[in-house]
Amino acid sequence: MNKQITVFLLALGLMMLGQVTIVDAGMTEDKANMSASDRGDTGEGAYMGYCLPCHGMDGTGNGPLADSLGEGIVPRNFTDGEYMSSRTDEELFKVIKFGGKKSGFSDAMPDWGYNFPDADIKAIVQYIRSDLCKCKYKAD
Numbered sequence: 001m002n003k004q005i006t007v008f009l010l011a012l013g014l015m016m017l018g019q020v021t022i023v024d025a026g027m028t029e030d031k032a033n034m035s036a037s038d039r040g041d042t043g044e045g046a047y048m049g050y051c052l053p054c055h056g057m058d059g060t061g062n063g064p065l066a067d068s069l070g071e072g073i074v075p076r077n078f079t080d081g082e083y084m085s086s087r088t089d090e091e092l093f094k095v096i097k098f099g100g101k102k103s104g105f106s107d108a109m110p111d112w113g114y115n116f117p118d119a120d121i122k123a124i125v126q127y128i129r130s131d132l133c134k135c136k137y138k139a140d
């Protein structure tokens, strides 16, 4: 290939890379003001930020804070397919939104209704279902 053309293409490539980075940075800023569902997130980001400390990265309930919650208080194990299949999405949603206490569970499970709009909580429920439990509600 002609040397001049090669240099030109290389320069063009670098410019395009630069462009992409600039556009990306702009989008990230806009995205910060949107809810997870508007961003098309799966709930994974919210889970990793807010739920992992107790429920653990893999959802087994062994997060770094799990041992500090008090005697006999164990974060739910989302990989327990049998138990999780006995709970409806609506029930999980309510525990997340209103906290454990309102549903008769430990108040060590916080209420997240102030942190997340309903659509985000639904996205988190979907993440728990599809990635951690890989299970659905089964009526018996």
Ligand code: HEC
Binding pocket: 046, 047, 050, 051, 052, 053, 054, 055, 065, 069, 073, 074, 075, 076, 087, 091, 092, 093, 095, 096, 100, 104, 105, 106, 107, 108, 109, 110, 112, 124
């Ligand atoms: C400070 C620790 C802590 C954090 C953080 C936490 N949880 Fe929990 N969670 C618990 C505990 C403890 C329980 C079990 C309560 C019990 O069994 O009495 C629980 C129970 C649950 C349940 C069980 C509901 C059911 O029907 O059995 C769900 C769903 C849940 N948490 C979702 C979440 C989600 C989603 C987040 C993040 C937005 C989160 N939790 C963050 C401690 C926590």
